[in-house]
Amino acid sequence: MVGVKIKTPNDRNVGQSMWRGSRLKCPHCGSGHMFSSYLKVAKTCDNCGEELHHHRADDFPPYITIVIVGHLLIGIMLHMEMTWQVAPAVYLYTLGPLAIILPLLMLPSVKGAVVAMQWANRMHGFDPAYRGT
Template identity: 45%
Template sequence: MQSHDEYHDDRPLGRSIGRGLRCRCPACGKGRILHSYLKVRDTCPACGEDLSHQRADDGPAYLTILIVGHLAIPMMAAYFIAFRPGPWEMIWIFGIGSMVLSAVLLPLMKGMLVGIQWSRRMHGFGEGEIVHD
């Protein structure tokens, strides 16, 4: 019988996360998994892997907020201490910066979560596979 670790060795987590962060298919690494800004394709255009099982939902937004917040707040504090800007300058610089960073990170986080789900066979990924004892 296969152990839990042997069962997941054919879908390494690190490789799946890396491919997801590049918005590529976690199975082949070639096909793009997003067909618009945040819509996941039902199947990979390169290898045909079924991606319809993904359930990324709100996870990418939470991760994006977490990352942007942890980057923006210390930078805001350092900028304020160093330059003593006015409130409108802070709003413009860090408001726009946070929005741009969020827009860039959101699809990457979605791809990463799809890769994690595929690697761990969550939500139906891996159904129908034969596991040899």
């Protein structure tokens, strides 16, 4: 049939891969480490040898992180404003540190999920059929 994709045994599960990536694990085996340092993706998985250096995550993980944290902080700020009489300094002392700490904590998991999504969809050199072209 035209337009129907037939699943093959080599298909990669996007959801499972992204879950593994968000846990900072290899999207292929789920055991090896995806990162060699804070945000540096390892060249290969230390467990199964899957090549991970093909990723092109670029600015997408910080963008997603900023959107999530921004929505969270605005929701907290609106709740505080509607519930209590809050001095502006309270926002500075509470939400300021959260605006710095939350993105730093979330960024590796978000980048891991983005790299895993690229791996599962065979993007940017993760497809062995197109390597070297």
